Amino acid sequence: MAALRQFLTLNAQILYWTFVAPFAGKPTVRIDAIFQQMVRIGVQAVPMAALTSLSIGLTLAMQGSHELARMGATSYVPDLLSITLLRELAPLLTGVVVIGRSGSAITAELGTMKVSEEIEALEVMSINPIRFLVAPRVIAMIIMLPCLVVFSNYIGFVGGWIICNFALDINTTKYIMRLIESADMMDLISGMTKSFVFGWLISVISCQSGLAVTGGAEGVGRSTTKSVVLCILVMLVVNAILTGMFFIIEGPKG
Amino acid sequence: MSETKRETVIEVRDLVRKFGSRTVLNGISFTVEKGDTMIIMGGSGCGKSTLLRHIIGSLRPTSGSIKIFGEETTTMSPQQMEKLRLRFGMNFQFGALLQSLTVGENVALPLIENSKVDPAIVDLVVKMKLELVGLTGFENLKPAEISGGMRKRVGLARAVALDPELLFSDEPTSGLDPIMTAVIDQLTMDLTQKLHMTAVVVTHDMASAFRIGTKMIVLGAGKRAGMIIAHGTPDDIRNSPDPEVQQFIRGEPDGPVPLKLAPEDYIDRLLGHDRDKGLSY
Ligand SMILES: Nc1ncnc2c1ncn2[C@@H]1O[C@H](COP(=O)(O)OP(=O)(O)OP(=O)(O)O)[C@@H](O)[C@H]1O
Numbered sequence A: 001m002a003a004l005r006q007f008l009t010l011n012a013q014i015l016y017w018t019f020v021a022p023f024a025g026k027p028t029v030r031i032d033a034i035f036q037q038m039v040r041i042g043v044q045a046v047p048m049a050a051l052t053s054l055s056i057g058l059t060l061a062m063q064g065s066h067e068l069a070r071m072g073a074t075s076y077v078p079d080l081l082s083i084t085l086l087r088e089l090a091p092l093l094t095g096v097v098v099i100g101r102s103g104s105a106i107t108a109e110l111g112t113m114k115v116s117e118e119i120e121a122l123e124v125m126s127i128n129p130i131r132f133l134v135a136p137r138v139i140a141m142i143i144m145l146p147c148l149v150v151f152s153n154y155i156g157f158v159g160g161w162i163i164c165n166f167a168l169d170i171n172t173t174k175y176i177m178r179l180i181e182s183a184d185m186m187d188l189i190s191g192m193t194k195s196f197v198f199g200w201l202i203s204v205i206s207c208q209s210g211l212a213v214t215g216g217a218e219g220v221g222r223s224t225t226k227s228v229v230l231c232i233l234v235m236l237v238v239n240a241i242l243t244g245m246f247f248i249i250e251g252p253k254g
Numbered sequence B: 001m002s003e004t005k006r007e008t009v010i011e012v013r014d015l016v017r018k019f020g021s022r023t024v025l026n027g028i029s030f031t032v033e034k035g036d037t038m039i040i041m042g043g044s045g046c047g048k049s050t051l052l053r054h055i056i057g058s059l060r061p062t063s064g065s066i067k068i069f070g071e072e073t074t075t076m077s078p079q080q081m082e083k084l085r086l087r088f089g090m091n092f093q094f095g096a097l098l099q100s101l102t103v104g105e106n107v108a109l110p111l112i113e114n115s116k117v118d119p120a121i122v123d124l125v126v127k128m129k130l131e132l133v134g135l136t137g138f139e140n141l142k143p144a145e146i147s148g149g150m151r152k153r154v155g156l157a158r159a160v161a162l163d164p165e166l167l168f169s170d171e172p173t174s175g176l177d178p179i180m181t182a183v184i185d186q187l188t189m190d191l192t193q194k195l196h197m198t199a200v201v202v203t204h205d206m207a208s209a210f211r212i213g214t215k216m217i218v219l220g221a222g223k224r225a226g227m228i229i230a231h232g233t234p235d236d237i238r239n240s241p242d243p244e245v246q247q248f249i250r251g252e253p254d255g256p257v258p259l260k261l262a263p264e265d266y267i268d269r270l271l272g273h274d275r276d277k278g279l280s281y
């Protein structure tokens, strides 16, 4: 459980550099570095997130209409979409996209810096690697993952709309009305909470795995694979826990 | 050289470092005074870089003490270490430049992060430091776009960016042509003689070692691995009675450090008779 202790220490250090250091007259996390990472993690992931959520919106609507048609309830397709997308699929699938695109890149990048002595060089220059490298990435991901999820929600709904409008008997107005009616605040809150938590976990785990690399280029590859697997696993487990928590808070939905 | 007592900048006492069961540093003791250029010599893989890593605080020794500017570093907190490190510059054996930044940004990094100078002045200092190492006009290239020798020189420029009191340089001239070697040697001498900087330089280049060194240590191999086998001024080393030291500074292939094993040993090793598992890849 040394890894867990490291994870907690790393979190404490990130919190220190983000929230305490600026008031203690210490050097701060650089804003331009955060923006740079936001572009890499968020903006550049937009096409992939869009394609993923469009596909999932289309699939959900098609599968849902099959099942619901048997009960003569195809008009509930938008309801199905809004709950599953907002609460579960948008955060999870966007998480997977970000793990694949950015989590792995972060681990590989920091790992390469570790084995090529760049991290050591930073330390010798009295530049704290947590402040300089880790904090901008973590902050950027915690901000950008929720943004991507909001975006994915919309694109997913577009996917659903394509099916509803062209294959089912639900026109645009009706589709939008049903979406608005069926989704409540808790759906959004639950999805957004998840995306914040995922952003935090993915970024910190990826950074930690990168900093822990030993053993040259081979070590970088090994750590990157392990880190991606760990991120996905942790995300799925935490997702179940969070869904459980919201289930308890709200009670079974009526 | 005046014989007045100078301030001790580095004091290493009985430094021992083991990696697993291997003892890489075995009871190293020496001191470096202000204005000295201490040369560390020894065969490849004998632990020179490891010794530097201990002095700059990247590694902690198994036992022993290291004092820099009179402060014990082996037990120092990371915060204290961070402060002390503002007074050093380190030039890594392989440059250790940040690949994501340009050459200019690399040299500017310590200035931007650790001093509150104006961006215009940072630019100026970067140009000056790159000029010192003969790299004017290369500011905008990435480390991947320059040669190995150039990378090392950028590393040196970065190490001296903040005009440190203490400079560590790990093989600053290996892979450089003779003219560039002389330029870098001259730079080190200027820094120590004119600015009273103290330098610790690892080098394999005997000509350059005897040109710039005011003190030297030689690390041993074989039975004396990880120990200092000679210690003193360049003249002491040149006149050292130790045959291993003589072999080293003359660069002879055979001597106390054997070129090849005896034929029986060679065959045994090759076939793995003296090991349990033999060779394994
Ligand atoms: N992190 C480590 N773990 C295990 N062994 C190490 C480690 N770092 C160094 N060593 C061992 O310590 C020895 C000395 O290595 P070091 O890099 O200090 O040699 P060196 O004298 O600088 O050699 P060169 O002149 O080739 O640069 C080597 O045999 C190496 O295997």
Ligand SMILES: [Mg+2]
Pocket (backbone or CB within 6 Å): B048, B049, B050, B093, B170
């Ligand atoms: Mg070395």
